[in-house]
Amino acid sequence: MIKVLPILLALAYGLAMYRFSVWRTSRELDEKSTELADPMLRQMCDQLAGALEIERIKVYIYEIKPVNGLAAPDGRIFITRGFYNKFRIGAVSAAEIASVIAHELGHVALGHSRRRIIDFSGQNALRTALTMILSRFIPGLGVWIANGLTTLLAARLSRGDEYEADAYAAALLTKAGIGIAPQISLFEKLEALTQSNSGAAPAWLMSHPRTEQRIKALRDLEAKWQIPS
Numbered sequence: 001m002i003k004v005l006p007i008l009l010a011l012a013y014g015l016a017m018y019r020f021s022v023w024r025t026s027r028e029l030d031e032k033s034t035e036l037a038d039p040m041l042r043q044m045c046d047q048l049a050g051a052l053e054i055e056r057i058k059v060y061i062y063e064i065k066p067v068n069g070l071a072a073p074d075g076r077i078f079i080t081r082g083f084y085n086k087f088r089i090g091a092v093s094a095a096e097i098a099s100v101i102a103h104e105l106g107h108v109a110l111g112h113s114r115r116r117i118i119d120f121s122g123q124n125a126l127r128t129a130l131t132m133i134l135s136r137f138i139p140g141l142g143v144w145i146a147n148g149l150t151t152l153l154a155a156r157l158s159r160g161d162e163y164e165a166d167a168y169a170a171a172l173l174t175k176a177g178i179g180i181a182p183q184i185s186l187f188e189k190l191e192a193l194t195q196s197n198s199g200a201a202p203a204w205l206m207s208h209p210r211t212e213q214r215i216k217a218l219r220d221l222e223a224k225w226q227i228p229s
Helices: 006-031 039-052 081-088 094-109 112-137 142-177 181-194 210-224
Strands: 033-035 059-062 069-071 077-080
Touching: 006 033, 006 077, 006 081, 006 210, 039 142, 059 081, 059 181, 069 094, 077 094, 081 094, 094 112, 094 142, 142 181, 142 210, 181 210
Parallel strands: 059 077
Antiparallel strands: 033 059, 069 077
């Protein structure tokens, strides 16, 4: 019979670790970011805000080199200095940056950060339960199998969130008059921008869907909504 106490402790530990991670991330973002002031990108943000029928969307530049965008647990939206520098040299357009901002807004609007609290704690408890069960039958290997299974689950959940945020961004960009084309064009150049080697990793271990799968999902939305490319 499975003991309940270790599972409850794993839940509590997962929640505590998640809260600590959120605190640490928020503190670093506070120390290493400033509000975006670029007039061209601000205009794009104003278009998105108009589509959402809100007064303003604040976007911050996070002072790190990797090319990325992120939504903080407190709802703030960031693009990295590395990404902004790509825009300044013409490697990406203002509309493509807007597609990243719309994607991160999707994570916020769809509650993905809050969902991660539940997922992280639940996965930690599941890992503990599986380790207890499997170790009875496969001593020494049970913990490795449990870790592998929970890693697969976490990656699958994360990929689902990315598809949802992509679809939200596509709808928002369309309503804002920007369209889906910049979202697709950014994906087509994403691996070169990030110098990603994700193609070498099995799809089921990746936290983000493969780029070609994300583009296909967007083209399917185009066809469904009958939006010209």
